[in-house]
Amino acid sequence: AALAGCARPVDGPGTGELLASDLPPPERFRTPLPIPPVARPVKVTADADHYLVTQRVANVELIPGIKTPIWGYDGVFPGPTFRGRRGRRMVVTVRNELPVPTSTHLHGGVTPAESDGFPTDLILPAGYSPAPPGHHSASGKHHDTTRDYTYPMTQRAATLWYHDHRMDFTGPQVWRGLAGMFLVTDEVEDALPLPRDDRDLPLMICDRSFAADGSLKYPQRDMTHPGADGLFHAGIFGDVVLVNGAPWPRAEVPAVRHRLRLVNGSNARRYRLSFSAGTITQIGSDAGLLTTPLPREDVLLAPGERCDVIADFTGLPAGTEVTVTNTLGEGPTGDVMRFVITGPAADTSSVPSRLSSVETIDRSRAVTERQFDFRFGQGRWTINNQPYDPAASLCAPRLGTVELWRFTSDFHHPVHVHMAHFQVLSRGASGPDPADAGWKDTVDVRPYETVQVLVDFTGHRGRYMLHCHNLEHEDMAMMANFDIV
Numbered sequence: 001a002a003l004a005g006c007a008r009p010v011d012g013p014g015t016g017e018l019l020a021s022d023l024p025p026p027e028r029f030r031t032p033l034p035i036p037p038v039a040r041p042v043k044v045t046a047d048a049d050h051y052l053v054t055q056r057v058a059n060v061e062l063i064p065g066i067k068t069p070i071w072g073y074d075g076v077f078p079g080p081t082f083r084g085r086r087g088r089r090m091v092v093t094v095r096n097e098l099p100v101p102t103s104t105h106l107h108g109g110v111t112p113a114e115s116d117g118f119p120t121d122l123i124l125p126a127g128y129s130p131a132p133p134g135h136h137s138a139s140g141k142h143h144d145t146t147r148d149y150t151y152p153m154t155q156r157a158a159t160l161w162y163h164d165h166r167m168d169f170t171g172p173q174v175w176r177g178l179a180g181m182f183l184v185t186d187e188v189e190d191a192l193p194l195p196r197d198d199r200d201l202p203l204m205i206c207d208r209s210f211a212a213d214g215s216l217k218y219p220q221r222d223m224t225h226p227g228a229d230g231l232f233h234a235g236i237f238g239d240v241v242l243v244n245g246a247p248w249p250r251a252e253v254p255a256v257r258h259r260l261r262l263v264n265g266s267n268a269r270r271y272r273l274s275f276s277a278g279t280i281t282q283i284g285s286d287a288g289l290l291t292t293p294l295p296r297e298d299v300l301l302a303p304g305e306r307c308d309v310i311a312d313f314t315g316l317p318a319g320t321e322v323t324v325t326n327t328l329g330e331g332p333t334g335d336v337m338r339f340v341i342t343g344p345a346a347d348t349s350s351v352p353s354r355l356s357s358v359e360t361i362d363r364s365r366a367v368t369e370r371q372f373d374f375r376f377g378q379g380r381w382t383i384n385n386q387p388y389d390p391a392a393s394l395c396a397p398r399l400g401t402v403e404l405w406r407f408t409s410d411f412h413h414p415v416h417v418h419m420a421h422f423q424v425l426s427r428g429a430s431g432p433d434p435a436d437a438g439w440k441d442t443v444d445v446r447p448y449e450t451v452q453v454l455v456d457f458t459g460h461r462g463r464y465m466l467h468c469h470n471l472e473h474e475d476m477a478m479m480a481n482f483d484i485v
């Protein structure tokens with residue numbers, strides 16, 4: 001019944017079920033908007049900036065006055081924001097002090113396969129008994145309690161994010177806090193008069209539910225008998241909306257332009273964000289700046305997607321409340337956050353009519369076409385009727401080529417491709433939606449809809465994956481590998 005009820009409305013909250021909190025909901029628009037700390041390099045060498053991040057248990061105050069145990073990168077949620085620069089290599093050492101294995105994926109990163117955070121390429125918990133001699137992970141590296149991820153940073157300026165990717169456990173591990181922002185900049189972006197510094201706000205939106213003791217509530221799952229506990233794992237919706245880890249926060253801002261880097265870090269929930277005052281102009285999507293700015297009525301974000309917008313509050317009188325609502329939510333999940341205008345201020349920023357040069361890939365460049373069908377079957381979520389097999393690969397695109405990939409679906413599935421970015425060619429019978437503009441790495445595939453994308457396999461050779469970014473679907477086998485050769 002849950003299956004039939006949850007996904008039919010094409011513009012609904014996605015595929016999932018509401019998990020109700022046992023804690024009374026905190027007051028909306030009260031908690032100040034937190035900004036995650038920026039990661040600082042621990043070592044700068046001639047050819048790279050080196051960072052160290054420790055995954056650990058921490059007790060943090062997400063809801064005012066209540067302690068919540070989280071699993072956080074450096075013990076915070078969201079994790080520290082990384083700032084990378086095109087042309088400058090980064091090496092991020094991740095140390096695991098959690099009680100469980102982890103794997104860290106840079107979502108949207110053009111990353112060599114051995115640093116991509118493959119789901120079976122695990123960092124073991126510190127203090128865990130070491131793997132037996134000769135035991136190797138998928139990449140051939142020894143299991144260890146720390147891991148160096150190398151990011152060449154050859155890509156354009158973009159709003160990326162990083163999160164846990166452990167096989168079968170991504171949903172619960174991200175839910176507990178293992179996610180953060182990763183911003184890449186470059187000279188093209190530097191030259192633009194866009195809002196900067198404290199007017200450039202990373203906003204990670206995700207829904208969570210809380211148990212009576214203040215802990216994050218997530219269903220116990222039996223992976224061998226999915227659904228055996230009576231919950232059909234369509235996806236988990238929380239009833240508290242967090243922005244940068246704070247429930248329905250409030251930000252006091254001057255009446256000027258702000259750049260908002262919107263990230264949907266939710267496990268399963270889709271949002272359609274609407275602003276009660278000011279104007280919204282999209283300047284970037286998943287993988288970087290658009291060619292030209294796009295005025296938007298609202299912003300649709302499926303799990304994993306990003307949208308980079310300029311919110312223009314110019315001229316709004318002091319005291320104006322700009323409420324960001326989610327028109328796909330109900331009750332409390334229909335609210336997201338609020339900006340409160342403090343008053344006028346100097347503003348030298350502007351939105352140039354040309355942002356970057358994005359070449360539109362022509363369909364004729366596709367050397368082959370492939371279809372991937374995202375569907376529920378045999379008690380699991382499958383791609384082309386196959387549950388995930390870490391040892392198998394569905395296809396082998398050639399490095400440097402373009403392929404046309406066709407995604408079909410039974411329910412809402414946000415489809416994410418690792419390493420290779422794509423452009424949306426069509427959605428259903430029509431062209432792309434406004435939300436499909438620019439270079440993408442995640443696309444919102446809606447029930448019984450076919451989405452065609454042109455995938456550019458520029459970057460690195462090796463084994464990568466595509467999967468549904470509804471994290472419960474991902475954990476229930478809706479993933480597949482491909483090999484770039």
Ligand code: C2O
Pocket residue numbers: 105107163165304416418467469
């Ligand atoms: Cu954001 Cu494979 O994931």
Ligand code: CU
Pocket residue numbers: 374381412413414468469470473474478
């Ligand atoms: Cu899915």
